[in-house]
């Protein structure tokens with residue numbers, strides 16, 4: 010665990026805040042910005058950002074994971090002093106890796122809200138059974154809700170699933186604390202759980218959701234790991250992906266995982282899976298595996314396998330050690346079938 014945390018210190022969320030990117034870039038006095046965007050995000054916001062910032066080079070990435078490696082090599086010898094990443098998860102992840110490698114500040118301009126990556130210090134780059142890389146967090150997040158609201162609604166609903174997952178992630182972390190108290194941060198846990206609890210109590214608007222996802226990212230920076238926002242429900246989603254069953258969005262899989270893990274937390278100690286499911290339904294989230302193209306048997310296999318993912322991260326799955334029949338019952342009782 011680290012002694013102090015770097016967190017984004019310039020955060021703007023709301024309608025029409027895109028312009029504020031200029032304020033931040035002026036504040037840190039950078040002159041040679043490298044901008045990354047995707048094809049759609051370039052049209053949505055990138056072109057405008059290019060006009061208002063001292064953009065030295067601009068790249069539209071189609072295959073970020075591969076292209077970012079080439080960019081690291083290319084820009085290592087240049088004099089870029091800031092990365093601005095305009096886009097969805099993959100573009101922002103590329104920005105994180107690039108900015109960390111070059112050791113320069115990163116500004117994220119999310120055009121979707123499908124998960125909590127916009128402010129987090131984690132890039133989800135799959136490499137064998139490694140699912141994510143820890144990076145520096147962005148220095149600034151400019152989340153213009155009038156832009157984000159134009160992304161497919163399915164993405165925003167997935168974002169709700171990723172936010173709500175903090176409920177079980179933090180419960181898992183508290184269980185782990187009993188075994189290893191040094192890894193636990195009460196501040197990080199509170200920051201992660203607060204917006205998730207709020208979303209359970211009252212359906213958030215887009216601004217509220219985005220703010221929650223940003224807080225999630227900040228919690229991870231404080232913790233120095235993804236712990237406050239990733240527990241057994243994330244292991245389930247990673248397990249689906251690893252087995253080649255994951256056909257849905259990260260936040261969709263994680264959302265259903267949260268209902269299932271909350272069920273187990275309710276058995277073990279405390280929880281209310283019905284409340285989680287209801288909040289998801291109210292927001293329009295998918296709560297059926299079938300709707301995500303996942304059969305019951307596949308889900309059970311993924312759940313059985315989930316414990317093997319990142320075994321050092323203690324969760325409810327280690328605490329209860331559910332059997333195949335327990336997993337089948339969980340799916341049946343919660344009705345996520």
Ligand SMILES: [Zn+2]
Pocket residue numbers: 124125171238239243259263
């Ligand atoms: Zn997540």
